[in-house]
Amino acid sequence: MKKGTECVHAGYNPANGEPRQMPVYQSTTFKYDSSDAMAKLFDLEASGYFYTRLQNPTNDLVAARIAALEGGVGACLTSSGQAANFFACFNICEAGDHMITTSNIYGGTYNLFGWTLRKMGIDVTFIDMEADDATLEAAFKPNTKLVFGETLTNPGVRILDIERLAKAAHAHGVPLIVDNTFPTPVNCRPIEFGADIVTHSTTKYMDGQGVAVGGVVVDSGKFDWMAHADKFPGLCTPDASYHGLVYAEKFGSAAYITKLVTHLMRDLGSIQAPQNAFYLGLGLQTLHIRMQQHCANALAVAKFLESCPEVAWIDYPGLESDPMHARMRKYMPGGSCGVMAFGLKGDRARAERFMDALKLVTIETHVADCHSCILHPASHTHRQLSDEQLREAGVRPDLMRLSIGLEDAEDLIADLRQALKA
Numbered sequence: 001m002k003k004g005t006e007c008v009h010a011g012y013n014p015a016n017g018e019p020r021q022m023p024v025y026q027s028t029t030f031k032y033d034s035s036d037a038m039a040k041l042f043d044l045e046a047s048g049y050f051y052t053r054l055q056n057p058t059n060d061l062v063a064a065r066i067a068a069l070e071g072g073v074g075a076c077l078t079s080s081g082q083a084a085n086f087f088a089c090f091n092i093c094e095a096g097d098h099m100i101t102t103s104n105i106y107g108g109t110y111n112l113f114g115w116t117l118r119k120m121g122i123d124v125t126f127i128d129m130e131a132d133d134a135t136l137e138a139a140f141k142p143n144t145k146l147v148f149g150e151t152l153t154n155p156g157v158r159i160l161d162i163e164r165l166a167k168a169a170h171a172h173g174v175p176l177i178v179d180n181t182f183p184t185p186v187n188c189r190p191i192e193f194g195a196d197i198v199t200h201s202t203t204k205y206m207d208g209q210g211v212a213v214g215g216v217v218v219d220s221g222k223f224d225w226m227a228h229a230d231k232f233p234g235l236c237t238p239d240a241s242y243h244g245l246v247y248a249e250k251f252g253s254a255a256y257i258t259k260l261v262t263h264l265m266r267d268l269g270s271i272q273a274p275q276n277a278f279y280l281g282l283g284l285q286t287l288h289i290r291m292q293q294h295c296a297n298a299l300a301v302a303k304f305l306e307s308c309p310e311v312a313w314i315d316y317p318g319l320e321s322d323p324m325h326a327r328m329r330k331y332m333p334g335g336s337c338g339v340m341a342f343g344l345k346g347d348r349a350r351a352e353r354f355m356d357a358l359k360l361v362t363i364e365t366h367v368a369d370c371h372s373c374i375l376h377p378a379s380h381t382h383r384q385l386s387d388e389q390l391r392e393a394g395v396r397p398d399l400m401r402l403s404i405g406l407e408d409a410e411d412l413i414a415d416l417r418q419a420l421k422a
């Protein structure tokens, strides 16, 4: 099926007399007739529901829809995008291991990798997303377990050369994990370009209305864990906490996502609430239409800003003048997303006066939903980062992140025009 049809239907196919809309299974637990039936579930001998921390039917329906959209074999919803990125890495990386990440990533992910994973004993190397071949090669160590990047960076909106990173990762026998939050699978399907695991903050476009924080991890099912069994003992050697089961043998191409659910969710418990999963499912049903409108609105606004003498610079891959335009044509030909980055001529106080003068576009620590909003990362989301870390993360100190929603573009442009005058 095409993407629009999948947004509306994938993962849920009601039988005769069943609800047309995916229902919410607002239940912590599930009932069984025999002790033996329940025991089989605990041994992973049979599949079924027993406790919502591990699995819930609403979550599974929504996860199946996202897996279909990304072209993966399975997915797991998490309580937030942060939890998704943590689980995606921690599922195959533990104390004593090493991972490589591009430094051009969301501030929260930068902190997670740079501070928290390091505290847990995971060695992390940050490299620029455009690092030359020699730098990229030199970043790999014998204990490297994965490479991580963002397909469209937040807040810089730069596009990752997914194929290049996938090739480098695979040459070293490790998977590429990408955060595909900004383009969504409607605009970019990283698995087609070699990514092995895809994550999202579903809080953004997938929800789209700004109602529920959430995340998801999608498994492409394509990485051959057994071919690199020495690197991934968690997947390729017996798991004592499940009576010696070997994930890669028992679950084949779904080994990674099964371990993430049965091991990490069991022990760390960052499940998405079924009610939030229900909201997410509603959001997905219009994702394909909304992404088109976000891109069309954002392109109109970007063209307007590009023409303003007050604007020092603007980054939006949809602009033909943008250095990322050619890469956009390859990886996300339908458009990037509604987010752009720009700076004003003049000092920081001028940028603050501009933001304060906006009436329709609001100042928010959020991005990528139907309401247009603006943020100055250096004083908001990225304020824990030093100037040097800011530069590493590709965030210029004067960068303003403008997220264009679903209002009429003419009204948005009028608001920006009056604020620039003010």
Ligand SMILES: *Cc1c(COP(=O)(O)O)cnc(C)c1O
Pocket (backbone or CB within 6 Å): 080, 081, 082, 083, 106, 108, 109, 150, 154, 179, 181, 182, 200, 201, 202, 203, 204, 213, 214, 215
């Ligand atoms: C927002 C965001 C996250 C974190 O997601 P939360 O749902 O806020 O935890 C991770 N990655 C990207 C690209 C994001 O934009």
